[in-house]
Amino acid sequence: MIQLKDILYKVAIETVIGGTSVAVGELHFDSRKVTLNDVFIAIRGAVSDGHEYIQQAEKQGALVIVCEELPENKIGGITYVKVKDTKMALALMASNYYGNPSGNLKLVGVTGTNGKTTVSTLLHQLFSKAGYQVGLISTVVIKVGEKDYETKLTTPDSITINKYLAEMSEAGVEFCFMEVSSHGIDQHRTSGLTFTGGIFTNLSHDHLDYHKTFAEYRDVKKRFFDELPKSAFALTNADDKNGAIMLQNTKAKKYTYGLKTMADYKAQILENSFGGLLLKLNGNEIWSKLVGNFNAYNLAAIYGTADLLGLNELENLQLISSLTAVSGRFQYYISDGKITAIVDYAHTPDALKNVLETINSIRTKNEDLITVVGCGGDRDTTKRPKMGKIASELSTKVVFTSDNPRTEDPDKIIEDVEAGVEPQNVKKVIAVTNRKQAIKTACVMAKASDIVLIAGKGHETYQEINGVRSDFDDMKIVKEFLIQLEK
Numbered sequence: 001m002i003q004l005k006d007i008l009y010k011v012a013i014e015t016v017i018g019g020t021s022v023a024v025g026e027l028h029f030d031s032r033k034v035t036l037n038d039v040f041i042a043i044r045g046a047v048s049d050g051h052e053y054i055q056q057a058e059k060q061g062a063l064v065i066v067c068e069e070l071p072e073n074k075i076g077g078i079t080y081v082k083v084k085d086t087k088m089a090l091a092l093m094a095s096n097y098y099g100n101p102s103g104n105l106k107l108v109g110v111t112g113t114n115g116k117t118t119v120s121t122l123l124h125q126l127f128s129k130a131g132y133q134v135g136l137i138s139t140v141v142i143k144v145g146e147k148d149y150e151t152k153l154t155t156p157d158s159i160t161i162n163k164y165l166a167e168m169s170e171a172g173v174e175f176c177f178m179e180v181s182s183h184g185i186d187q188h189r190t191s192g193l194t195f196t197g198g199i200f201t202n203l204s205h206d207h208l209d210y211h212k213t214f215a216e217y218r219d220v221k222k223r224f225f226d227e228l229p230k231s232a233f234a235l236t237n238a239d240d241k242n243g244a245i246m247l248q249n250t251k252a253k254k255y256t257y258g259l260k261t262m263a264d265y266k267a268q269i270l271e272n273s274f275g276g277l278l279l280k281l282n283g284n285e286i287w288s289k290l291v292g293n294f295n296a297y298n299l300a301a302i303y304g305t306a307d308l309l310g311l312n313e314l315e316n317l318q319l320i321s322s323l324t325a326v327s328g329r330f331q332y333y334i335s336d337g338k339i340t341a342i343v344d345y346a347h348t349p350d351a352l353k354n355v356l357e358t359i360n361s362i363r364t365k366n367e368d369l370i371t372v373v374g375c376g377g378d379r380d381t382t383k384r385p386k387m388g389k390i391a392s393e394l395s396t397k398v399v400f401t402s403d404n405p406r407t408e409d410p411d412k413i414i415e416d417v418e419a420g421v422e423p424q425n426v427k428k429v430i431a432v433t434n435r436k437q438a439i440k441t442a443c444v445m446a447k448a449s450d451i452v453l454i455a456g457k458g459h460e461t462y463q464e465i466n467g468v469r470s471d472f473d474d475m476k477i478v479k480e481f482l483i484q485l486e487k
Contacts, residue, residue: 004021008093012084025038034061068086090158139459231252239258257301267296277295281320294355331343368446373401392429401434454474454478
């Protein structure tokens with residue numbers, strides 16, 4: 001067991017009632033998990049306030065309560081620690097509790113609106129192929145060497161992050177690549193971690209249900225780079241108008257990548273087809289199995305990061321050529337009847353535009369591009385009409401459908417999406433609320449050589465309706481329908 005005073009190192013304490021030289025069990029911010037001698041940290045969340053559950057934690061045997069507001073009735077034998085910000089305290093305490101594991105490996109954070117999963121997952125793939133023990137913390141999965149763990153959040157809570165980093169450290173992992181979300185930064189989930197580097201992908205419309213304004217969203221992302229140490233590197237997208245802003249106040253060493261402007265790591269697209277990309281990276285010609293303009297940016301970021309982490313240039317280029325697509329990110333299947341189905345996670349206006357523009361730049365225009373798309377419920381509503389406008393402008397036909405409606409009425413969400421469709425594109429659009437039927441409709445509409453894009457859910461293997469998650473896999477469903485219809 002660890003002493004309370006050791007896990008409070010660096011925490012800004014306002015008041016302590018009781019002793020800190022006490023041995024404690026585990027750290028919890030969920031009062032239901034508290035057992036004898038544990039520490040309960042009261043976190044104020046969007047849905048509930050941990051301060052309301054202090055009494056429950058006490059009853060269950062908590063030895064220490066960490067809070068922003070001391071309870072009126074205090075129990076003898078329990079230590080109460082008052083802090084200004086319990087989220088920040090939790091991050092620092094979790095890091096101390098697990099022995100500051102981020103300092104034992106090279107941790108690289110990837111932030112931005114789109115591309116976080118692809119960049120972090122492909123960096124994990126590249127360094128694994130180079131023979132290193134590698135860790136990954138992403139939206140899709142947490143990997144410790146060869147072991148996989150399920151995850152539900154882009155950036156998990158501080159206890160979970162440090163628990164897995166400690167496991168990585170124990171397993172001899174040398175590099176860990178981690179997605180860093182704006183929610184995670186804002187809620188201090190990454191505070192207390194030692195980063196070797198930070199990567200900025202791009203910034204566009206997303207999460208404005210949480211951040212309220214685009215400026216606030218941008219500034220939260222920037223805070224990640226503001227907090228990087230001098231010893232770290234900060235690699236930014238030189239072509240994104242917010243790329244330079246991200247690095248304005250960072251102490252880290254600054255580097256850039258891009259396609260259009262002068263950059264430390266410069267990519268140029270020589271060929272772009274459904275078979276892949278022929279690229280020039282800092283003057284070196286390479287072939288990649290990945291498709292599209294957006295993946296050229298992702299590969300430039302990966303190339304730059306691998307270089308900054310000390311990988312030999314020739315090995316770096318060879319390994320980039322061998323990288324394979326990430327699940328649900330421009331994943332495609334060509335049926336026997338020559339219909340191409342593409343599944344992509346594009347769930348923001350910018351990501352959808354990128355995917356559709358990529359397809360349009362490759363296709364001959366003699367075939368139809370049929371897009372199946374919807375928007376998630378209980379999330380940023382302002383992006384819905386924008387998604388509708390983009391889908392109807394850049395596709396031949398569109399089937400609007402439900403995504404993860406959560407607690408919202410799916411038909412109402414579709415109405416919001418349809419509101420963005422301009423008069424000249426109304427004839428292109430139909431609405432089918434049931435997502436499975438929407439995919440079937442697109443498959444029935446498709447002829448030989450046509451392209452069916454199913455956007456919004458990507459790697460997800462569920463659909464969430466009123467708090468219930470049911471099995472749902474876009475790629476599996478579209479394959480089944482195409483095979484069935486071709487019999």
